[in-house]
Amino acid sequence: MQIQGLAAKKSGAKLEPYNFSVSQPQDYECIIQVLACGICHSDIHIIDNDWGLSTYPVVAGHEVAGEIVEVGSQVKHLQKGDRVGVGWQRSSCLQCRDCLRGNENLCNQNQALILNGAGGFADYLAVDSRFAFPLPPEIDTKIAGPLLCGGITVYSGLRSAGMSSGQEIGIIGVGGLGHMAVQFASKLGNRVTVFTTSEDKAELASQLGADETVILKKGEDPTAPSRELDILLSTVPTSLNWAAYIEFLASDGTLAFVGVPDAPLTLPLFPLLLKRRRVMGSPIGGRAIMMEMLSVAAQHKIEPIVEVFPFEQANEAIQKVRDNKIRYRAVLTVS
Ligand SMILES: NC(=O)c1ccc[n+]([C@@H]2O[C@H](COP(=O)([O-])OP(=O)(O)OC[C@H]3O[C@@H](n4cnc5c(N)ncnc54)[C@H](OP(=O)(O)O)[C@@H]3O)[C@@H](O)[C@H]2O)c1
Ligand SMILES: [Zn+2]
Ligand SMILES: [Zn+2]
Structure with a gap:
């Protein structure tokens, strides 16, 4: 099957038309007609080879919403015409300890949509059907894609950090991931504080459910929020003064990274040790x-x-x- 995609042919390059072919879906594979695809900041990290993992040409795009057009012989749970979404993960072994515990995102053999093949900046996508998720009818195709990477990443990250309800949750960065994190944390009954460099986002954050906003000034340390935080989730693709943010955590509080900073973390131990605070990272879900x-x-x-x-x-x-x-997630759609 011929696929018309858009590819970056070298690091940081603009996308150009790029045609390639995929074979008929085997066994558990399926082919999806892409109707919409979000642009996650990870697409940009991969286009730019920030993580040293990219192989060119890169067909990015991993917040896909579309319709099944073909399935392999073993696919029983999806059929032609079904609306599905696909996120960062292309496949996993489905047999290891992590996979059997439902943590396919932690599998040593997990494959990323845009690192181990072509992603959703294309008219069709070939993927393991077990990583194509039926979309609930309430969720519109145009907005579904961003939930499949950005949404799952913040939801799973917050849950893994221990989010329940009645907690104090901080979100650093109100971008694609951050603006969904505010909604999940707030709608599930938590008090939310956002940290943003963009003054215009303070009002939107409050409409999304944030109770407090800290405006971050370039080159200055953040001012302390009015309450100590149980969980502070960083969604920013850059390095900040993490030692300052640790001080905002309550005892037993967790600083959770889903955003990928551009430098290793440097942290003093005592603010962690004396208040039994934790630092963690979390990949997709x-x-x-x-x-x-x-x-x-x-x-x-x-x-x-x-x-x-x-x-x-x-x-x-x-x-x-x-x-x-962008306010707050760019989505490419077929015109
Ligand atoms: N862990 C995972 O599995 C996973 C999954 C998806 C994405 N990610 C990572 O999460 C990060 C955020 O992704 P995203 O799609 O939400 O990105 P995004 O839409 O570009 O949003 C990032 C936000 O970070 C803030 N920011 C502060 N300093 C910045 C800087 N120097 N450059 C750009 N933004 C800055 C901005 O918020 P304000 O305007 O509010 O300051 C910006 O809107 C990326 O590093 C991405 O790779 C990780
Ligand atoms: Zn992503
Ligand atoms: Zn596995």
């Missing part, structure tokens, strides 16, 4: 929590706020993400 997240989003009307661009304007959309001008 396994299949069970993906299904849970989708139903929580449907139930609580947690919806990404999207700026829609036709696929032909992918480069303009990517530039706006780079410039932190």
Whole structure:
């Protein structure tokens, strides 16, 4: 099958048309017609080879919403015409201890959609059907994609950090991930404080459910929020003065990283040790929590706020993400 995609042919390059072919779906594979695809900051990290993992040409795009057009012989749970979403993960071994515990995202053999094949900046996507998730009818195709990476990452990250309800939750960065994190934390009954460099986002954050906003001034340390935080989730793709943020945690509080800073963490031990605080990272989410997240989003009307661009304007959309001008997730759609 011929696929028309958009690819970066070298590090940092603009996307260009790129055609390639995939074979008929085998066994558990399926082919999805891509109807919409979000632009996550990880697409930019991979286009730029920030993590040294990229192989060019890169067909990025891993917040896919679309329709099944073909399935392999072993696929019983999906059929032609079903609406599905696909996120960062392409497949896993489904047999190791992590996979059997429902943590396919932690599998040593897990494959990433855009590192181990072509992603969703294309008209069709070939993927393991066991990582294509049926979309609840309440969730519109145009906004579904961002839930499949950004949404699951913050939901799973907050849950893994111990989020329940009645807690003090801080979110650093109100971008694609951050604006969904505010909604999940707030709708599930927590008090939310956001830390943002963009003054215009303070009002939106309060509409999304934030109770307090700390504006971050360039080159200055953050001012302390009015209450100590049980969980502080960083969604920013850059390095901050993490030692200052640790001081905002309550005893037993957790600083959780889902955003990927551009330098190793340097942290003093005593503020952790004396208050039994923790630091953790969290990658995307396994299949069970993906299904849970989708139903929580449907139930609580947690919806990404999207700026829609036709696929032909992918480069303009990517530039706006780079410039932190998107409010709050860019989504490419077929025109
Ligand atoms: N752990 C995982 O599995 C996982 C999954 C998806 C994404 N990620 C990572 O999460 C991070 C955020 O992704 P995203 O898609 O939410 O990105 P995004 O939409 O670009 O949002 C990032 C936000 O971070 C803040 N920010 C502060 N300093 C910045 C800087 N120097 N450059 C850009 N943004 C800055 C901005 O918020 P304010 O304007 O509010 O300051 C910005 O809106 C990326 O590092 C991405 O790779 C990780
Ligand atoms: Zn992503
Ligand atoms: Zn496994």
